[in-house]
Amino acid sequence: MSDKPSFVYVTYIHASPEQVWAALTDPEITAQYWVHRNESDFQVGSPWRHVRVGTGQVDGGGQVLEADPPRRLTCSWADLDNPAETTSIFTFDIEQDHEVVKLTVTHVDLADEEELRDVAGGWAKVFASLKSLLETGAPLSAAVMLPG
């Protein structure tokens, strides 16, 4: 059993599982609420890249480990300087729960408490922005998503 930190975050969204899946995997949609394009064909074994809108800077990426649309997506997050080195793994679970979708991210094998704090803050923003976009048409502002 890994003794590295892990993080779980849940939200509920008024949308269909298909809409939530598209919002996580379509770079045109992730660009709107995540200020990054998630670029991949999201087939198992394919690479994926997390590319910052505007600058085109690659802020991360890794490999698609599991893809079961519109229910489950697991990706590795790799070291940019050493792509063969997986640093952590995250899974999205999408479940219909009455009239809403329960969206869970489980992020495991985090390096340390500092990375845990960073990803905890990051996922809360990303899911809040995704929920706002799908429910109201307006994501959180880029200034909130990319402070500083």
Add this chain to the structure above:
Amino acid sequence: MSDNSSLEYVTHIQATPEQVWRALTDPGMTAQYWGTTLDTDWRAGSPMAWEQLGVRIEDPAQVVLESDPHRRLSYTWHTFTPEFATSVGLDQELAARLAAERRTKVSFDLEPQGNTVKLTLLHDDFDQAGVLHGMCSEAWPQILAGLKTLVEKS
């Protein structure tokens, strides 16, 4: 990380701190996303009566701990009365366990960030070996997702 004495949940809401504060304290709003109303004048030290599913819960230990409008709110959790247990369909064993656990407290911090509010919930003082922590871990994401939906819709 196996510390079950507290739980934290953060979300970001496109609203003003005043709107989020109102959503936390106005019975007409809490009823909509939580099915709960909190009857109090929201002054530190004031008693609070909870009402869920038509059951009113009163106890002198249910009090407002801190009230700094639009910034920070804290209060003690409600007592698990037999009437409450019946109304939400808890079996007798679970009801007895909940009633025996120590009283918990919640706090909400509201921080403006651009045109949004960062809302941080801290629910604290759980019995480490108790069942309430797990129940609240399931419930808070649902409750606060409902709050966000309601506030952003209005």
